[in-house]
Structure formats: C-alpha cells, structure tokens
Amino acid sequence: MTTEPVLAVSSLSASYGKFRALTDVDFDIAPGEIVAVIGANGAGKSTLLRSLINQAGSATGSVRLDGKEILGLPTAEIIHRGIALVPEGRRLFPSLTVDENLRLGWEVGRRASARAEDFFNLFPIAAELRPRQAGALSGGQQQIVAFGRALMADPRVLLCDEISLGLAPRVVDEIYAVLPKLQARGLAIVIVERDVKRALKAASRFYCLLEGRVSLAGSCRDNTRADVSHAYFGSH
C-alpha cells in the first residue's frame, strides 16, 4: 500500500468467555479504500467489526486509528474519533422518527455540519421519510436510514455489516452504488458480506476469515476463485 492506513489492526484476538472468536488478525485499510471481509457463518466477520468499536467481549492486540491506539476505549469515544457501524439487521430505534434516528448518529459522531444535506443528496428518497417512524418503514428504507445514521457521524472509517441481508436486489444495488462516491471523498469502507461476489466486486482488497483467523488476504483481482473458495471453506 502506498497510502498510510487510516485503520491498522495487528494481532487482534477476541473472546466471548472461553470461546475464542478471533485469533491474531492483522488488517488495515487506507483512506478512500473499500475492503471486503468475507467468510462462512461463524468465521468471525461480525466479531472483527465489533472488536474495532469495543463491542465484542474481551479483545487483545492493537487497533490504531490515525496512528492512535483505540483498543479498549469506550465505544462512544471510538465512534466520536471517527469509526461508525452500520449494524447487521439495521437496528434502528423503531418508535423514533427517521430524523431522530439520523440526529442520534450525528450526536455521537464528530458533529460535522451539513451531514444531513449530504446524506439526502446521496439518497433523495430519504428526505421524504424524515417525519416517519422508523419502525413503519420497509426493510430497504430502514437500511438506507441505518446507513445514513452511520454517515451522520462523519466517520473516517465506515463499517458495513451485512448491508444486503434480507433486502431486494434493487435496494442493495442502490446502496452499493453510493459506496464509490463515499470512497472518492476519502472514506475508508469495510464491507462484511455473505454475498461474496458482490463484496469482491465492490472492494479492491479482501480478507477471508476462517475460524477466526485470516485464511487469505489480497487484491480482489489477483486471487482466483479456487484460492478464495479454499480460504473460505478450508481444506477438504
């Protein structure tokens, strides 16, 4: 990599009680880069994302944001420093309006101005949803709002956990079409995705996890389907 990474992870391990979910994971991402994290169910993808924001049991190792160690800091502090998560399953606050959900994202983040306008420019449909209760929206609309809530924090690194899960392909296309625009602004985007084909198409590099370890990492263009399949499923 030629650019200094905005996020650098080394020897990251995470455990839930006695169960070790991640072991010695090394990972980095540069500004304006899209990186995919792939792997089978239970491989540790979501745990990796949650470890980065101190939401995954006990973690050891090192996580550096802009060269500063953030491992072990409270989640609120990490998000305030510039990492935001679009959680799996959207996880909006259903009784709050779209506006209120978005504002919460802004409040916990770096509080940059004009984030809302920026988001509504990216997703014009979201502007019409502002006064509606989040729980009354369709799954696709909720995903757009969840995406917007994370963007409102004005992150330097955006973590997207299974953003296509349970959604119509058209909606997924709409969200993925926005990623290059965000990338062009220097946002580093980590995609955790079960739809491997889509993830590898959107990203420039990938990490494949197998049983909590990185089984393969590299350029999305340089690795063959057989390499990825072997790293994804392990030796058979």
Place this chain on the structure above:
Amino acid sequence: MTALLLNILIQGVLLGGLYALFAIGLALSVGVVRLVNIAHGDLIVLASFGLLWLTQYAGLPLWAAFLALVPVMSGLGYGLQQGLLRRVADKGLLPPLLVTFGISIIIQNGLLEAFGADTRSFASGALQTASWRLTEGVYVGALPLLTLAVAVCLIFAIDRLIYASHFGARLRAVSEGPATASLIGLPVDRVYGLALALVGATISIAALFLGLRMNFDPLSGPARLIVAFEVIVLGGLGNLWGILAGGILLGVAQSVGGAVDAPLQVLAGHLVFLFLILLRPQGLFRKN
C-alpha cells in the same frame, strides 16, 4: 346530596394530583431505565426529611430549601445509577429489585436513627387553610389545587422533554434498545444516569407536596410506593398523561371510600385498582 357527591368528586380529583406527583418519578424509572425502584417511596420521604432539616435546622425558608434540594436529589439519582445500579442493570430482574430493596431499608433505618419515629409535616401558613367555596357544601382548597396544577405542569414539561427534545430522543432510544444504543456509540449509562437525575428532581417536587399535604415519618415510604405503583399501572406503563388519570382515579376511589366510612378510604383505592386491573391489565391508556 348533589353537592356532597360533587365535593367528594372534587376532593378525589385534587388528591389525584398528589398521587400523580408520587408516581411520575417511578414511571420514568420503570419506563426509561427499566428499573423497578422499590426505594422510590423512601426516596420521597428522604427528600421530605431533607426539606425538614433544611427548614428547621438550617433555617432556610421552604422555597429556598426546595431549590437547594432539587440538585441534591438529582445528584443522588445520578450517583445511584453510576455508582450502584449500573453494576446490576444487566444481571436480570431480581438483583436491581434486591438492591433497591436494600436502599429502602437503609433509608428507613437511617431516618429513624436521625429523626426518630415521630410523624412530621411542613407548616404552610395561610396556604394550608385557604379555599374557595364553589357552591353550598363544595369547596376547593388552594393547596390541593396548587398540587394538581403542579402535577399537570410537571407532566406536560416531562412529556415535551421526552417527546420533543434531543435529550428525550436519547432517552427513548436508550430505553427502546440499550444494546443498539451502545452499538452506535450512545453513552447508555450516562443517559440512564441523567434519567435518574430527572427522577430525583421529580422526587423533590413530590416530597415538597407530601410534606405540605400529609404527615410523613421514616417508615411511610412503602405506602407512597404502593400508591405510585397503582397509579402507573392504572394509567398504563409508559403513558405520562395516563399517570394523571390513574392518580385521579385512585384519588376519587379513596375519596368515595372515605365518605362511606373513613377506614374504607385506602381499601377502596386498592379495590378499584384490583377491579380495573382485572378488566384492563394493560392499564387505562395505551403506551406511547
């Protein structure tokens, strides 16, 4: 006869204002923090004794004592959450109940030790006896009317705070999904602490009117707690205006019971509560 019935009804409605004041803090504890605070009534009584100490021993006028008490009780609410309750918040239903039960015992015995078992009240001068005659046999007391007006204003203010402010959106978010709130970076424990600080402020108001309207003693907290529970269950958990309705219903029931036979006053309230809860277990009003 009509005047008698009207008077009973009016006194019941006015008593309901006081009961609503007792219940507002508990409704916030249960509705926002998901904390069934067994010590709620004792905290009201503790605050009443605080006012008593500030007026009788520190020599402050009642209004100044009240202004001094509000930040102290808010700080106590915040401190209890941050120092104690957060440690048991995710340990299931029983540990928070036991911890607040322990706080209740400590407050009762501490007050007994400090102030003795005598019943107390605040002197409110002319306000105590001032009243207006509406018609023959029907009177409205100034203090009960003030209590009801304060209850209405307080519920309105809290309603606006929760449903029309950024702080309220935080409260609702944390209440609705603490795990999600934590995931997106909301400081859940701090928000809970601020919610209990707000509870502390409402307890100060309840304590002021408890001492103005009724006698209190170190062991009278549980009776206030039962009233508060009945009010919020009647009104429907999570509905602020339901608290006022629940308080008024309980007040009217007690007023009618007391008119039939004085010892029936409290029992009548409990019976109406049981009857209505059988009819509408979800409370009178829908949760907001």
